[in-house]
Amino acid sequence: MNNKFFVILAHTYLNRLKSKAFIITTVITLLLIVGLANFQNIIDTFTSEEEQVDKVAVIDETDSLFSRFQSQVKAQEDVMEVVEFDGSEEEAKTAVQEGEYKGLLTLSINENDLPEGTYYSNQMSELSVSGKLQQGLQQLKVAVATENAGIEQSTIQQIYSPVSFEKVSLAEDSKSFEELNETRGLVYIMLFLLYFGVLMYGNMIAMEVATEKSSRVMEILISSVSPVTQMFGKICGIALLGITQFSLILLVGYQSIKSNMESMSGGGFTSYFGFSNVQISTLLYAIVFFLLGYLLYATLAAMLGSIVSRIEDAQQVITPMTLLIVAAFMLAMFGLNVPESTFVTVTSFIPFFTPMLMFLRVGMLEIPFWESSLGILLLIGTIIVLAVIGARVYRGGVLLYGRSSSLKDLKKAMQLSKKE
Amino acid sequence: MTLKLTNVTKRFGSATAVDNLSLEIPEKQIFGFLGANGAGKTTTFRMILGLMDLTEGSISWNDDSINYSKSHLIGYLPEERGLYPKLTVKDQLVYLGRLRGMQKNDIISEMDAWLEKFHVPEYRDKKVEELSKGNQQKIQFISAVIHKPKLLILDEPFSGLDPVNVEQLKKAVVELKEAGTSIVFSSHRMEHVEELCEHLCILHHGTPVVHGGLKEVKRSFGKKNVVVRADFDVNYLKDVPGVVRYKPFTEGCELQIESEDVAARIFEALSGKGFVRTFDLEEPTLNDIFIEKVGASYE
Numbered sequence: 001m002n003n004k005f006f007v008i009l010a011h012t013y014l015n016r017l018k019s020k021a022f023i024i025t026t027v028i029t030l031l032l033i034v035g036l037a038n039f040q041n042i043i044d045t046f047t048s049e050e051e052q053v054d055k056v057a058v059i060d061e062t063d064s065l066f067s068r069f070q071s072q073v074k075a076q077e078d079v080m081e082v083v084e085f086d087g088s089e090e091e092a093k094t095a096v097q098e099g100e101y102k103g104l105l106t107l108s109i110n111e112n113d114l115p116e117g118t119y120y121s122n123q124m125s126e127l128s129v130s131g132k133l134q135q136g137l138q139q140l141k142v143a144v145a146t147e148n149a150g151i152e153q154s155t156i157q158q159i160y161s162p163v164s165f166e167k168v169s170l171a172e173d174s175k176s177f178e179e180l181n182e183t184r185g186l187v188y189i190m191l192f193l194l195y196f197g198v199l200m201y202g203n204m205i206a207m208e209v210a211t212e213k214s215s216r217v218m219e220i221l222i223s224s225v226s227p228v229t230q231m232f233g234k235i236c237g238i239a240l241l242g243i244t245q246f247s248l249i250l251l252v253g254y255q256s257i258k259s260n261m262e263s264m265s266g267g268g269f270t271s272y273f274g275f276s277n278v279q280i281s282t283l284l285y286a287i288v289f290f291l292l293g294y295l296l297y298a299t300l301a302a303m304l305g306s307i308v309s310r311i312e313d314a315q316q317v318i319t320p321m322t323l324l325i326v327a328a329f330m331l332a333m334f335g336l337n338v339p340e341s342t343f344v345t346v347t348s349f350i351p352f353f354t355p356m357l358m359f360l361r362v363g364m365l366e367i368p369f370w371e372s373s374l375g376i377l378l379l380i381g382t383i384i385v386l387a388v389i390g391a392r393v394y395r396g397g398v399l400l401y402g403r404s405s406s407l408k409d410l411k412k413a414m415q416l417s418k419k420e
Numbered sequence: 421m422t423l424k425l426t427n428v429t430k431r432f433g434s435a436t437a438v439d440n441l442s443l444e445i446p447e448k449q450i451f452g453f454l455g456a457n458g459a460g461k462t463t464t465f466r467m468i469l470g471l472m473d474l475t476e477g478s479i480s481w482n483d484d485s486i487n488y489s490k491s492h493l494i495g496y497l498p499e500e501r502g503l504y505p506k507l508t509v510k511d512q513l514v515y516l517g518r519l520r521g522m523q524k525n526d527i528i529s530e531m532d533a534w535l536e537k538f539h540v541p542e543y544r545d546k547k548v549e550e551l552s553k554g555n556q557q558k559i560q561f562i563s564a565v566i567h568k569p570k571l572l573i574l575d576e577p578f579s580g581l582d583p584v585n586v587e588q589l590k591k592a593v594v595e596l597k598e599a600g601t602s603i604v605f606s607s608h609r610m611e612h613v614e615e616l617c618e619h620l621c622i623l624h625h626g627t628p629v630v631h632g633g634l635k636e637v638k639r640s641f642g643k644k645n646v647v648v649r650a651d652f653d654v655n656y657l658k659d660v661p662g663v664v665r666y667k668p669f670t671e672g673c674e675l676q677i678e679s680e681d682v683a684a685r686i687f688e689a690l691s692g693k694g695f696v697r698t699f700d701l702e703e704p705t706l707n708d709i710f711i712e713k714v715g716a717s718y719e
Binding site: 007226 | 469471488491494496498500501502503504505507515516518520560563564
C-alpha cells in the first residue's frame with residue numbers, strides 16, 4: 001500500500017518535471033529573476049554607450065537670468081546642458097526642428113518681476129527634459145522672489161529643510177520600526193509566494209485529476225489503488241515539484257542578488273527586503289503556513305478536479321477555489337497596512353484565510369501564542385475534514401460522468417462513493 | 421476461488437440498477453454476462469471490484485471480500501476505454517503494472533511477450549494517442565492481464581475491434597483460462613459468449629432472467645430450430661401446429677418450434693412432396709434465447 005503511494009508520487013513528480021510546460025515556465029522565471037537582479041547592469045550597458053547630452057537652447061530676453069538658471073540646472077547633476085543661443089527666436093526654432101537642440105526655452109521677466117519661461121520642442125511627450133527645466137526655473141523663481149522680498153538665503157534653507165520626526169514604541173515587546181519594515185518585506189514575499197504557489201499547484205492538481213478522469217484511465221486506477229492513496233500521492237508529488245521549482249528560484253534569486261548587491265543597494269531594496277533582523281520564529285511560521293496552506297487548497301483542488309467529466313470543465317469547477325485564494329490575497333494586502341484591525345483578526349481564524357492572514361499577524365504583530373496555535377489547529381482540522389470528504393468525493397466522483405459538471409455533482413459523488 | 425454473489429441489490433435513489441442478483445461464478449472458467457444496454461452489467465462489475473457499495477446482499481471471493489490488498493490478483497478492463505494519451509506504451513504499462521504490485525523488470529519482460537503475441541512490438545515506445553483505437557484496446561487489455569490475475573473482469577472486451585483483432589483477443593482470453601484464470605466477461609455479442617463461455621447469465625433490468633451452464637440453458641429453453649431446404653415451396657410449413665416462428669429464405673426456411681415433437685410433424689408434412697436437400701434439427705442459439713427473454717419486453 002505504502003509502496004503504491006510512492007509509485008504514484010514518483011510518477012506524478014517525474015511526469016510533471018519532464019513536461020515541456022514545466023521546463024519552459026521554470027526557465028523563463030529563472031531568466032526573469034536573473035534579468036531583474038541585473039537590471040541596473042543592463043541599463044548601465046545601454047546608457048553608457050549612448051550617453052548623449054541633451055542640449056537645450058535658451059534665449060534670455062533679460063540678459064541677467066541665464067547664468068543663474070544654468071547653475072540651477074547643473075546642480076541637478078543630469079545629462080542635460082543648457083546653451084545660450086545667439087540669434088533670433090525663429091532661427092532657434094528652426095535649429096530645434098532640425099534636431100540640433102532638444103528644445104528651446106525662452107526666459108523673460110513678467111510684470112511682478114519674476115522669471116517665466118516658454119518651452120518649444122518637437123517631442124511634447126518627453127517629460128523628463130521639460131520637467132527638469134521647469135524645476136530649475138521654479139527654484140530660480142523662488143530665489144528671485146525671496147531676494148526681491150529681502151529674505152536671506154539661509155532662512156529659506158531652514159524653511160525648506162525636512163522636519164525631524166522619530167517613532168518610538170512604548171510597548172516593550174512590540175517590534176521596532178526597522179524590524180517591522182523587514183518583516184513587512186518578508187510577509188510581502190511570503191504572501192506572493194503562497195498566492196502564486198497555491199494558485200499554480202492547485203490548478204496543476206485539479207488538471208492532473210481531470211486529465212485522468214477525462215481519459216477514463218481513472219477507472220483502472222481506482223480498481224488498483226485506493227482513492228485516498230491516489231489523492232495524497234498526487235498532492236505530495238506536486239508538492240515535491242513545487243519544492244523543486246521554488247528551491248531553484250530561491251537559489252538563483254539569492255545568487256544573483258548576492259552578486260549584484262552593490263548595484264542594488266542604492267535602490268532601497270536591501271532596506272526594505274533585507275532579512276538580517278528577521279526572527280527565526282517568523283521564518284518557521286512562514287514554512288508551516290505555506291505547507292498547510294498548500295495542503296488545504298491542494299485537497300480542495302483534487303476534490304473539485306474529480307467531479308468533472310471533461311478537461312474543459314476543470315477551470316470552471318475550480319473557479320470558486322480560485323476566488324477564495326484571490327479573496328485571501330486581497331484581504332492580506334489590505335491587512336498589510338492595518339494588521340491590528342478587528343477585521344484582520346477575525347478573518348485570520350477562518351481556515352481558508354488563515355495561511356495568509358495569520359501569518360501576516362504573526363509576522364507584523366506580537367500576538368499571543370494561543371492565537372496562532374488556535375489558527376493552526378483550526379487549519380489542520382479543516383484539512384483533515386476536507387481530506388475525508390475529498391476522499392469520498394474522489395471515490396464517487398471518478399465514477400461520475402455527466403454532461404454538466406457543477407458543484408451539485410459533489411453531492412452525487414458522495415452518494416456514489418463507497419462508505420468506508 | 422469461486423466468486424459468489426448473494427442477493428445483491430443496488431439502488432441509485434429510486435432507480436434499481438441491480439435487483440436481488442445471486443450468482444456463483446466457478447473458478448478457472450469463462451463466465452458470460454449478457455444483457456441489453458443499461459441492464460446493470462457494469463454496475464455489477466463495479467460492485468464485485470469494491471468500487472461501489474452494495475445496497476443489500478453480499479459478494480465474496482474465496483469466502484473473503486475483495487479489497488485493495490488483493491488488487492494484484494485482479495485484472496479489470498473497464499467498458500470505457502482509457503489510457504494516458506501522452507504516455508508511451510511502455511511507461512503506461514510500467515506505471516499501471518507497478519500499481520498492481522509488480523516489479524519493473526517483470527513488467528517489461530511480460531509486456532514484450534504480450535506485444536509480440538499481438539503482433540505490435542513496434543508500438544512499445546509510441547505514445548498512446550498515436551495508436552488506432554483498436555491498438556489502444558490491445559494495450560489496455562495487456563494492462564488488465566500483465567500481472568497474471570487470478571480473477572479477470574472484462575467489460576465488453578471485443579467491442580469496436582475488427583474481426584482479426586477479435587480473434588487475437590479471443591485466443592488470448594482462452595489461453596488465460598487454460599492457464600488458470602477465472603474470467604468474467606460481458607458482451608452483447610451472443611456469438612462470442614456462445615463460443616467462449618461455459619456458464620452464463622442474462623441480465624434484464626438488473627434481474628437475471630437466464631442463469632446456468634450453456635448446455636442446460638439451451639436445453640431448458642425447450643424451443644428448437646428446424647432448417648429446411650427443398651426443391652418445392654415450403655411456405656405451408658408455417659401452418660403446422662407448434663411452429664412459433666417462420667423465416668423464409670431463398671431455397672427453404674428456418675422454423676422455430678415449441679419442442680422436439682414438432683420436428684417429427686414437420687418431417688411428416690414434408691414427405692412425399694418432393695426432394696428435400698436439408699432437414700436439420702438445431703439447438704436454439706443464444707441469440708434466440710436472448711431475444712425471447714429480453715426482447716419480449718420491448719415489444
